[in-house]
Amino acid sequence: QLVQAGGGSVPADGSLLLTCAATRPIASSSCMAWVRRAPGKELEVVAKVDSEGMITYADSVKGRFTISQDKAKLAVYLQMSGLKPEGSAMDYCAGSGGNCYRREKERDFALWGQGSQVTVFS
Numbered sequence: 485q486l487v488q489a490g491g492g493s494v495p496a497d498g499s500l501l502l503t504c505a506a507t508r509p510i511a512s513s514s515c516m517a518w519v520r521r522a523p524g525k526e527l528e529v530v531a532k533v534d535s536e537g538m539i540t541y542a543d544s545v546k547g548r549f550t551i552s553q554d555k556a557k558l559a560v561y562l563q564m565s566g567l568k569p570e571g572s573a574m575d576y577c578a579g580s581g582g583n584c585y586r587r588e589k590e591r592d593f594a595l596w597g598q599g600s601q602v603t604v605f606s
Contacts (some may be wrong), residue, residue, distance in 0.1 A: 486577045491600030498604065499565040504597050506558040510598030511581035516560040517593065518551060522573035530575075531562060532584040540584065567604045574599045 490502040502518065510516075517532040530542045531551035539551055548566040560577060574595065577597035580587065587593065 486595050486597035488577050488597035488600050491575065491602050493603040494567055496567065496569055496604055496606045499563070500602060501565065502573050502575055502577070502602075503601055504560045504562075504565070504594075506579065509558060510579050510595065513582055515580050515582060515584035515587055516551075516553060516591075517584065517587065518549075518560075518562045519576045519578050519590075519593070520571075520573040522571075522575065525573075526588055527544065529578075529588050532587065534578045535585045536583075538584065540580040564602070565604060567602070569604045569606045570603065572603045575602050576600075 485550040486504050488504050488524055494500055513535045515534045518530050520528045520530050528542055530545045533539045533551050533553050550563040552561045574597050576594035579595040580593045
């Protein structure tokens with residue numbers, strides 16, 4: 485189970501921190517991701533990190549978002565800065581065993597957090 489914290493409402497160019505903690509280890513090799521679901525838009529995997537620390541970002545957030553993990557706490561974080569109004573969405577933490585290669589769809593992740601609403605106003 486993944487438990488999220490964070491989110492909220494911020495002005496454009498503001499920052500937010502999202503946190504996600506697993507209640508138990510997922511697997512010896514795992515992929516953790518932050519996934520954005522905005523109204524009227526397709527689901528987007530904005531950042532991923534695997535057990536080896538390999539990180540990938542969607543082009544839409546490169547340079548503005550930072551994903552990190554604390555393996556001792558079974559936690560993953562998403563520091564978001566330079567937020568844009570079009571980035572308002574429900575953000576989810578997602579996880580799965582294995583690496584992050586080509587995990588871009590909802591079906592690619594077995595575990596999901598409860599979601600955090602991120603609203604950016606201009």
